[in-house]
Amino acid sequence: MQKLNHAIVINAPKEKVWHTMLDLDTYKIWTEAFAPGSSYEGDWSEGSKMLFIGPDENGNMGGMVSQIKESRPYEFVSIEYKGVVKDGKEIITGEEAKEFAGSLENYTFKEMDGKTEVIVDLLGSEGIDEELKQYFQDSWKKALQKLKELAEKT
Numbered sequence: 001m002q003k004l005n006h007a008i009v010i011n012a013p014k015e016k017v018w019h020t021m022l023d024l025d026t027y028k029i030w031t032e033a034f035a036p037g038s039s040y041e042g043d044w045s046e047g048s049k050m051l052f053i054g055p056d057e058n059g060n061m062g063g064m065v066s067q068i069k070e071s072r073p074y075e076f077v078s079i080e081y082k083g084v085v086k087d088g089k090e091i092i093t094g095e096e097a098k099e100f101a102g103s104l105e106n107y108t109f110k111e112m113d114g115k116t117e118v119i120v121d122l123l124g125s126e127g128i129d130e131e132l133k134q135y136f137q138d139s140w141k142k143a144l145q146k147l148k149e150l151a152e153k154t
Contacts, residue, residue, distance in 0.1 A: 004122040004136055008144040012151040014111040017118060018074045020151040021107065030150060033143035046071040053085055061088040064100060079105040100124070116151075118144065 010017050020026045022044050031038035035054045042050035046068055053063035063085040070078040081100040083092030091097050108119040120140060 002122075002124045002133070004124075004133070004140070006120040006122075006137075006140040006144055007117060008148055009115050009117050010148045010151045011115050013114060014074045014109040014116040017116040017147075017151045018109055021118070021147055022077070026150050030143050030146040033146060034139045042066075042068075044068055044071055044077060050079065051085060051090070060086075062086055065090045065092055065097075069104065075109055077107045081105070118147070120144070 012020075021030070024040065028037075028039055038052070038054040040050055040052050042048050044050075048068045050066045050068055051063060052066060053061055056062045064081050065083040065085060066079050066081050068077065069080040070076065081103045083090060083097035083101055084099075085091070086096065092101070103122070103124040106119075106121040106123070108117075108121070110117045110119070122136060122140075
């Protein structure tokens with residue numbers, strides 16, 4: 001498995017950072033770094049199905065089919081990818097799903113002296129190419145900076 005790590009310290013308590021990161025209204029803002037119109041359908045409770053979706057360059061709905069593997073409010077959430085959404089349809093079998101199926105995206109929230117460190121660990125399949133890996137590196141850097149700005153607003 002390939003592993004990518006990202007972290008940022010945000011000057012806000014972990015409860016505020018958690019909600020800023022995961023509540024739909026603010027999620028849509030910080031995830032613009034990945035793709036305009038990013039959103040999700042579902043909830044963050046353990047075992048829940050979650051669709052991470054957004055329009056592609058042609059306006060068709062695409063994204064990822066996922067399940068919340070673990071959720072400890074204000075501490076940790078783990079997302080396991082099961083497949084893809086393509087043209088609004090969920091695909092969880094076959095070659096298209098295989099590239100990401102079983103990959104994990106983990107968020108850890110550590111509070112220290114009123115500040116919160118957010119750690120993002122991406123554990124993906126060996127099949128992720130260098131171009132996609134670089135896209136994730138660049139996008140996560142921008143996304144976490146936007147999350148920091150949102151959470152630090154009073």
